[in-house]
Amino acid sequence: MINGTYGTSLRAACELAFEEAAVNDMSSEVTDLFASFVGSSGIWNQAHKNLKSALRERYGGSYTCEGNMRLIPVPQLRFDASPVPQLGINVQVYMVWPGEVETRVALHSVTALGPVGKPETLVIPLLFLRAIMNDDLGRFPIVGRSASHTTWGIPGSKPVRLPDDLTYQLSRILERKSVAMWLDMFGSQGRSVAPLVIGSLLGLESTDVTPCLPAGRQAWDQDTVISALESMAYRRAEAEEMFLRIAPRLRADQPLEEAIRIILRESGKGGQ
Numbered sequence: 010m011i012n013g014t015y016g017t018s019l020r021a022a023c024e025l026a027f028e029e030a031a032v033n034d035m036s037s038e039v040t041d042l043f044a045s046f047v048g049s050s051g052i053w054n055q056a057h058k059n060l061k062s063a064l065r066e067r068y069g070g071s072y073t074c075e076g077n078m079r080l081i082p083v084p085q086l087r088f089d090a091s092p093v094p095q096l097g098i099n100v101q102v103y104m105v106w107p108g109e110v111e112t113r114v115a116l117h118s119v120t121a122l123g124p125v126g127k128p129e130t131l132v133i134p135l136l137f138l139r140a141i142m143n144d145d146l147g148r149f150p151i152v153g154r155s156a157s158h159t160t161w162g163i164p165g166s167k168p169v170r171l172p173d174d175l176t177y178q179l180s181r182i183l184e185r186k187s188v189a190m191w192l193d194m195f196g197s198q199g200r201s202v203a204p205l206v207i208g209s210l211l212g213l214e215s216t217d218v219t220p221c222l223p224a225g226r227q228a229w230d231q232d233t234v235i236s237a238l239e240s241m242a243y244r245r246a247e248a249e250e251m252f253l254r255i256a257p258r259l260r261a262d263q264p265l266e267e268a269i270r271i272i273l274r275e276s277g278k279g280g281q
Contacts, residue, residue, distance in 0.1 A: 010067055011120040014107035019079065026081035026103035029122055034196030035083075042179060043082035045157060045172040046100050046129065056080055056104045056125045063121050068112050076108015080125065086195055088202040093166045094135040094209035096202070101128040131171060134163045135209050141180050142188070142210075142242070187242035189273060200277050208270040211237055229265040231256070237269055251276045 016022035023037035046052070056078060064074060080102050087097040106121040140146050146161075152168050153160030160170040182191055188207055192199035231252060238248035255272045263271075 010063055011122060012118070013120065014076075014109075014118045015120045016079065016105040016107050016122075017077070022079040022105040023081055025105050025120070025122055026083050029103060029124075030083045030085070030101065032083065032085065032196060032198060035198075036194040036196070039084060039194050040082055042175055042182075043084060043100050045174045046082040046102055047080040052080060052102055052125060056102075059104060059123060059125055060106055060121050063123070064110060067119075068110055068117075072110050072112045074108055074110045076106050076121075078104060078106045080104055084195065085128075086192075086198045086202050088205040089132075090205075090209075093163070094206075094212075095166070096133045096135065096138065096206060098131040098133070099128045100131065102126060131175070132169055133171070134166050134169060135206065136213060137161065137163060137169065138188070138206075139210055139213050141176065142183050144180070146176075183242065189241065189243075189277070193277075203277060204270045204274045207241060207273050208266055210241065211266050211269045229259070229263065229268040233265060234268060234272065237265065238272070 016025040020037050023040055024033075027033055027035050027037075060078065064072065081104075082100050082102050085099045085101070087099070089095050089097055102125045104121065104123055104125050108119065108121075110117045110119055137146075137149065140148055150162040151159055152162045153170070157174070158170050158172055159176070160168045163169050179191075188210065189203050192203045192206065234252050235245070235248045238251060239245060243251070251272055255275050258275070259268050259271060
């Protein structure tokens with residue numbers, strides 16, 4: 010509970026929730042992907058119970074209150090290489106309630122802030138992410154479906170259950186942004202996993218393009234590197250500029266996958 014009313018706008022509420030979750034540098038736009046996590050009546054009922062308990066603990070049983078509650082889904086990213094390369098996302102919902110509490114003796118302006126319920130975990134195999142990028146989800150069988158979620162069969166992995174809204178929103182984002190740009194919206198945690206995610210995506214790409222070579226063994230040259238960057242939705246001029254800036258640091262014996270990881274990592278440092 011904070012003295013004073015903060016977080017009255019959506020952006021301000023996101024900033025409060027991000028600060029509470031120690032992900033201060035994340036863009037508020039990220040929350041749009043996870044709107045389904047705050048859409049159920051159950052999470053709202055739990056949030057109101059949490060608010061009532063916090064107010065009762067601070068002001069006792071005799072008070073009236075008025076305010077506007079927002080629920081903010083806050084994602085935390087991780088990269089897992091096993092059983093298949095995948096992006097893990099833990100989503101914790103936070104309550105932000107700026108309001109006024111009137112007791113018998115005073116009127117208090119406060120902001121209630123805290124987690125609601127337990128975090129939920131999403132898993133996005135990079136094979137699935139690549140299919141979203143290529144508008145190729147039809148390659149995966151649908152093994153289950155509800156009003157809001159679809160369960161997809163993924164080769165080499167357990168079936169993956171994802172919110173339909175998240176899959177749709179992510180496909181729209183990746184139509185206009187590269188994976189690196191999308192991950193950058195998550196702030197430092199996104200930039201931390203980006204080289205691993207993009208390197209693995211490149212490995213999947215090179216497996217398709219050059220099946221005679223093991224993943225990560227294809228040699229690099231300027232055209233191959235630039236084409237690979239373009240396949241991640243970088244513009245041609247942007248890909249050329251990234252390559253030319255970092256190329257002097259690359260060794261001729263480095264495989265393509267490693268060269269791309271270095272370029273993405275060093276370009277990320279330059280953009281911060």
